[in-house]
Amino acid sequence: MLASGSFQTTGALVGGISQPSFSAFLPKVLDAIIRLTPRHICFHNTLQKQQETKQGFYAISGFPHVLGAIDCTHVRLMPPAATEHLYRNRKHTHSINVQAIVDHQGLITNIVAKYPGSVHDSFIFRHCTINEHFQDGSYGNGLLVGKYKNLLIYSLHSNPPGHTTHTPQQQHVNRNTLRS
Structure with missing residues (x-):
């Protein structure tokens, strides 16, 4: 509306x-x-909430350590005239690109709604505070699952900072995780 x-x-x-x-x-x-x-709307601000969410996702999907499911969606709008071109998305409509993370109950735990429709999903994730917290180890072995093109979400087998290679078995698990 x-x-x-x-x-x-x-x-x-x-x-x-x-x-x-x-x-x-x-x-x-x-x-x-x-x-x-x-x-x-707060992303797992206690260890108890993190554990509850991990158990909930495991009960639903059998995936361990999942703290949330992540995706982006375009919300149509009337763009500001001066920056109209920034709000034009790949489908040539005007929108903002909204990233949301939900818990095992489908409740929104994090939302980023500040980027125009021309901004790619992976850019939003790379520049959000949740990503920073995963990078600095704040969520321990916690993971996000999602289906992004050209973006590796924290997978079942993440490497320590500075290491980017995965074994063939880890790559197989990562592909299957992102498919489901």
């Missing part, structure tokens, strides 16, 4: 209020969402 050029009129019609009333309440609603987001 916020992505349409007439979102206030649409929202007012759906909510059964006038557009001016909708316009007056919208900033308060958005401020509340922004204020509450850190409390409700």
